[in-house]
Each structure stands twice: as C-alpha cells, then as structure tokens.
Amino acid sequence: MKEKLYTIPMNDAMNADDECPFCYIERSIEQDQLDYVLGSCASYMEADNRELTDAEGFCRMHFKKLCDYGNTLGNGWMLKTHYMKMRKELEKLTSNYAPGKKPMFGKKKAVEANNAISAWVEERNNSCFICNRFHEMYDRYMDTFFYLYENDEKFRDKLSHGKGMCLPHFGDVCNAAENTLPDKEKPEFFKTIFKVMNDNMARIQEDVNWLIEKFDYLHKDDPWKNSKDAVPRAMQKLKGGYPSDPVYKPR
Ligand SMILES: [Zn+2]
Ligand SMILES: [Zn+2]
Structure with a gap:
C-alpha cells in the first residue's frame, strides 16, 4: 500500500514563503499538539488518555510552551499522572543503585556513561510527546x-x-535526498538547493x-527594505523555529 503523502500541507508550507517550509509544518503540528494536551478537548482530562504523555513527558522547550499556553488545571492533570510514572521509575533506579569504584586514571567519561541514573535522566531529557509526534510525521x-x-x-x-530552508532542516533534506532520489537526479537537485541556500x-x-545601517543617523529617513524583522528571520535560518512568535494560546 502506498503511504499517505501530505501534499496539501506541504504545498501550503511552500506557498507561505517563509524562511523554512519545514519549520512552518513543525509549528503547525506543535500547535495542534498543544491544543490536544491543554485545549478544550475534555477527554484529555481522563487519565486513560494521558498514557502517552505520562510515558513520554516533554522537553524543556515544550514545558515552557505548555506553561505559557495558560491552562493551569490541564497542566496540573498532565503533571499529576506523569509524576506518578516518573517517581516509580526514579524509586526503582535509586533503590537498585550500587555505587561503583572510583576510576584509577582519567576515566571520568566511562564512569558517567555507565551510570544508570544519568543514562535514565538523559533518556528522559530526549523524550517529548510533542517532539515525538512531529518526528513521526517528519x-x-x-x-x-x-x-x-x-x-x-x-x-x-x-x-x-x-x-530555501533553515540549516537544520536543510541538513535533513540533504540526507533524505541521498536516500530518496535516483542517482541520476541528484546532481541537478543538489545544484538547485545549494544555489537556493547560498x-x-x-x-x-x-x-x-x-x-545595522538603519541605526545610523545618516540612514534614518531611508526605507527599512526587508530589514525590520531581520533578527528573528536570521535566527530562524540558522537554528529553525520562530523566535519572535507570540506565545501560543488556546484559539
Ligand atoms: Zn526549518
Ligand atoms: Zn519537545
């Protein structure tokens, strides 16, 4: 069976004429997920529907966005059962923990890698319900x-x-091109995308x-051209995302 293709949203993202069509899609999925977790969907208040967020949790950036969204009670419910799960894991790990021996030489790194607690914390840090939903669709x-x-x-x-696109998504596109395009189409594709990016x-x-020139008194009456929002666009191009987006609130 042919897998579903998202041609309509992909075209919409392209037509938005943003600094990056993939950032555009990422934002739209993120906002849908914020609505899902904290929006008016009352079923989410039921513990059964929180199995995934209980297990996956959220990254630091998405906790901030959940906090900003403004549904305190919804956040409370989400945290209550997520905490139950996290505490269970933490209690198990800490009760099984046996300290190791101090390494003889400069082997600090090896010890860190073997530490069950730090490995668990790292795994938790990389786990996010919203990031995971985006990666599934990406x-x-x-x-x-x-x-x-x-x-x-x-x-x-x-x-x-x-x-073009932001650098992180450009990197992914280059990788995907190698795995997706027929070899004979690659030179033309890379030529196009490299020119667009440069x-x-x-x-x-x-x-x-x-x-910067516009802040010079000499240019105070000159037009801004496209520079008024150059800072957030320049940041997006390098790292992705929308640094100047207002806080996302329930619609
Ligand atoms: Zn991007
Ligand atoms: Zn996340």
Whole structure:
C-alpha cells in the first residue's frame, strides 16, 4: 500500500514563503499538539488518555510552551499522572543503585556513561510527546517533499525561486535526498538547493547589514527594505523555529 503523502500541507508550507517550509509544518503540528494536551478537548482530562504523555513527558522547550499556553488545571492533570510514572521509575533506579569504584586514571567519561541514573535522566531529557509526534510525521513530510520535487513542476519551480530552508532542516533534506532520489537526479537537485541556500543566506546577510545601517543617523529617513524583522528571520535560518512568535494560546 502506498503511504499517505501530505501534499496539501506541504504545498501550503511552500506557498507561505517563509524562511523554512519545514519549520512552518513543525509549528503547525506543535500547535495542534498543544491544543490536544491543554485545549478544550475534555477527554484529555481522563487519565486513560494521558498514557502517552505520562510515558513520554516533554522537553524543556515544550514545558515552557505548555506553561505559557495558560491552562493551569490541564497542566496540573498532565503533571499529576506523569509524576506518578516518573517517581516509580526514579524509586526503582535509586533503590537498585550500587555505587561503583572510583576510576584509577582519567576515566571520568566511562564512569558517567555507565551510570544508570544519568543514562535514565538523559533518556528522559530526549523524550517529548510533542517532539515525538512531529518526528513521526517528519519522514512522511520528507517523502512528500521529494515526491512533489520529482512530480510537480510548479513545486520544483517554487523551490528553485524560494527562500530555501533553515540549516537544520536543510541538513535533513540533504540526507533524505541521498536516500530518496535516483542517482541520476541528484546532481541537478543538489545544484538547485545549494544555489537556493547560498543565495538566501546572502539575502539574510544583506538584511542584517542594512538593519545595522538603519541605526545610523545618516540612514534614518531611508526605507527599512526587508530589514525590520531581520533578527528573528536570521535566527530562524540558522537554528529553525520562530523566535519572535507570540506565545501560543488556546484559539
Ligand atoms: Zn526549518
Ligand atoms: Zn519537545
């Protein structure tokens, strides 16, 4: 069976003409998940529906977004059962813990890697209900991206004349291209995407440069051009996300 492709949202993301279509998709999935966890969906108040968030928890960034969302009682319910699960795990680990021997030489790293508690904490740190939902869909979006690239001339055109993507998502696209595209199509694809990325990094550099110039008294009456929001866009291009987004609240 052919796997489902997300051609409509992928095209929407491309048409948004943002700094990165994958960031656009990531944000939309993230907002859906914030609504799911804390929105008006009352069924989430039932413990049975929280099995996944109890087990997966949230990363630091998404705890912050859940906190900002503003549903205190919903956060309370989410935390109550998640804490029950975390405490059970912690109690088990700490009761089974036997301290090791101090290493003779500079083997600090090896000891750290063998520490059951730090391994558990690290695993918990990398576990997030919202990040996991995005990652589950991300591969399908990647497939959709290359499906459209290969089959839709308009999409290809938009890509080659567009703003490219953020560096983290660009890295993923390069990886996926190697695994997805037929070898004969690769040179053309990389040529296109490399040009788009280099051109757009240069565009942002110009926006940032002009933003600085605008603070000079000499240029105070000159137009801002595209520089007014150069800071958040330049940050997004390097690391992804939307640094200047307002806090996401229930719709
Ligand atoms: Zn991105
Ligand atoms: Zn997360």
